[in-house]
Amino acid sequence: MGVNSMKEALLSDIIQKTREEVQAFEYRCSTMKHYERYWKDLSNHFARHEAKMYSDQLVDQYVSDMKNQLDTGFISNSKYKNVRRAVYLLKDYVNGGSLHWRRMQKPCQRITRPEWIQILACYARHLQKNLKSVGTIRTYRRIAEQFIEYLELKGSPEVSEITPKDVSSFFPHISIRYPKGLHVVLPTIRSFLTFLEVEKLAAPRLSWAVPQYCHRTIPPVSIVTNEEVKKLLQTINRNTPVGKRDYAVLLLAARTGLRRTDISKIRLCDINWRNNSIEVIQEKTETPVALPLLTDVGNAVADYILNARPKSESPYVFLRHCAPYLQMSSAVCYEVTRKAMDRAHIHQNEGERKGPHCLRHAVASQLLEKETPLSVISTILGHKNKNSTKVYLSTDVKKLRFCALGLTGIEVAREELK
Template sequence: MQNEQKSIGTIQAYSRISESFFEYLEMKRYKNISEVKPKDVNEFVLHISNRFPKGLHVVLPVLRSFFRFLESKDKATACLIWAVPSDSRRKTYIVSGVTYDETQKLLETVDRNDSLGKRNYAILLLATRTGLRRTDISNLRLSDIKWKTGTIELVQKKNNSLLVLPLLADVGNAIADYILNARPKVDSPYVFLRSCAPFTKIDGAACYRISSQAMEKAGVHQKEGEQKGIHCLRHAIATRLLEKETPLSVISTILGHKSKDSTKIYLSTDIKNLKFCALGLDGIEVEKEELR
């Protein structure tokens, strides 16, 4: 694992999963990795699958690599590797987005008459117009906004690649309104700051809270199981572009994906064109008795 070329995002994922495993062992009061048995691995997989049901395709290979490393250092036996389930195939899920009308409702819930409202409105508008991830919004720097060229240029945290987006007029106006009239007067390179001291940059969790609270006020995505947060707004961007028959390669560039395969999951939101994929029932006639 040490010799493999991994992106920063992948290395961080490996670290989080390994840390989760050690936290689990600590919870079970183990003092040494040599005490771990195959049944403990099985129980951990069940434990983490409940927390991250869509992430096992990442978790299981990481566990194998981790146990392989431990085995090479004579810290664990090979039986731990075999205790990791083999089925780590990534499942395709139907993504959950919001409609254009719903995004307008979200924006209308924000009171822009105070400093907090100006900040939250700029964040929501930026998310709905550009599809930026919450980590990239929280890490957005003043220098990333190129006012002269009318672009936003940033290095994405997830894949460490450069993303260049147009600075749309309404987004630019909202950000300028916040910077000039509401942003705390402190020496910070980041655009979006906490509204009370210490005036550090907001984090991704704050972006999630801002969007989920707006959804609650607007009555959007309140049914059980419906996703909330900034990522739903990212899905909405992809959905609207698909409705306009925008090529996947273009959508992939806008969303900052390194591979077009990452964008294909959004095809499930294109209901209009999915209808043309439906198969007819001609030639599959059945007798009444078969339907009973």
């Protein structure tokens, strides 16, 4: 059955084909019961509209009706999520002719005009030609999408009709969402508008409406001490498969300083057991880094692989522990650290970071205490720019005290001290 013909097939046939594809994911019976329930509910929705043939419009209407029930409190958020997932599987099969498991994206406002969709695709290719990293392209595109959504919200002017006022009014709007991230938003919008100007799609000098400077408040580097790391590790139950995985993930972050995206993407072939080393290509910088595999880290990873890792053909070390057994996401790595901090009552004050990046900061801080040169720390952390490592100087309080200026020679009257 071709992709085009599937959109003209019976809904019951689509459900049956999707059911057969989903069985390969090895979902639990309880999960399959959820999907069956909502597929039956969807079938009833079609029946109420006297329709038997599959229709994207009716499917979207069904999801919209369930969203209204969520907003009015008739159904829970978990039920609505299951509804979306069940429908997502059907639409995925209809559009692709088969199913490949992937995480369901959160619903978001969509850009409706084909002109803007085409421009965004061209902009992404432009960034690729300029050798931007995958992470940078993802960030630039997301912010450009939000700029376009803002324009459509205001009345969706033509690309050629965008004015400097439209550009300047966007920043107070976006600052609500990114109060600490305008230093990223400004160059992104400037890049996007410059692209439009070069392609002669927008008025010349439109990028001049983007502010040249944005005051950036750099918060203190958030770290955890050695004693706090021990408390974090003690909160994990290593007698369960998930506990063995989480312990290995947490220990790996605490000892190597690897980013969570890099931990989640470690493959079995990246670990050299003979030389006791880990070699990965960092996602953020796309540069290779080789780190020693310390004894306790190696033991924890080996314990997980041999005694807890689900049987899977996946090349990645850390996997999901519910079907399908695929690569663990970086979000899970964050949650492992956050939950351990909550259990250990660490970093519970407002504004304190809780992710594995705190452990990365801790590694840098420990290296500074041992008077390791910044160039070496930069290499260990995999920084592309050595200046990125200088932020960790603020963690070495003992040496910062030597930089403090005395008050000798500054004579003040007692009244001025009051």
